[in-house]
Amino acid sequence: MLAKTKINLNKIAIVYNSSTKSLGLVRQLELVYKFCKVEEAEIIVVVGGDGELLHAIHRYMHLDVSFYGINSGNIGFLMNPVIVEKLMDNLQESIISHLYPLKMQAESIDNKTYTALAINEVSIFRKTNQAAKFKIKIDQVERMSELVADGAMVATPAGSSAYNLSAGGPILPLESNVLCLTPICPFRPRRWHGALLPFSTTIKFEILESNKRPVNAAADFQEFDNIKSVLIKSVKNKKIKLLFDKKNSLENRIIKEQFNE
Secondary structure (H helix, E strand, O other), rough: EEEEOOOOOOOOEEEEOHHHHHHHHHHHHHHHHOOOOHHOOOOEEEEEEEHHHHHHHHHHHHOOEEEEEEEEOOOOOOOOOOOOHHHHHHHHOOOEEEEEEEEEEEOOOOOOEEEEEEEEEEEEEEOOOOEEEEEEOOOOOOEEEHHHHEEEEOOOOOOOOOOOHOOOOOOOOOOOOOEEEEEEEEOOOOOOOEEEEEEOEEEEEEOOOOOOOOEEEEOOOOEOOOEEEEEEEEEEOOEEEEEEEEOOOOHHHHHHHOOOO
């Protein structure tokens, strides 16, 4: 959902990574603007790349703040360019994109349970040189009895242009309200390229021969070892607010990405 931003200029915090470029940009910003503590903020400005923004969202989403990324990394698909003197103007005119995370519940072969949220994707992948083997259930109905592959992932619309795209999955419009289930280097069945599923779908991966063919699971950057099952579902009661420059909304970026060579 897209909406205009209401800005309290006294309630803006800044976080950043430790790269030379980020530190230099932060110094410039702090010469012009006064930032508050993160705990007092309504908006958190994140300086870095997409990875830094994802880490910041995971750290601070419980504060119910909006996030505005400034790119000092490489691709920066979720980030905005910056002209230091125009930061506050850009914030005041920015567009809000509402994102909803995925919840992953993974169970290990020694019966430990791990729970994590993902903004981009939940993935499973082989831990050794042997391919992973697993079955797929959709809303408790078995839809694939055996997939042999390097792994698979479930991506949100916001994450569909990242790892999912590299694995051959489609880019999803932000408002599509669907999830993308994409295999990673599938061996059997060879012609299966994945599925598009309603956002409310519950997906379960059950690992076959998990001792012989060990599998790890990840929710964005959080990784868990030796998994025997993964349950994935969307979380509609946790809304993440990302801010984008008016002329370059996330929705427009996703559309543009589909026509890039």
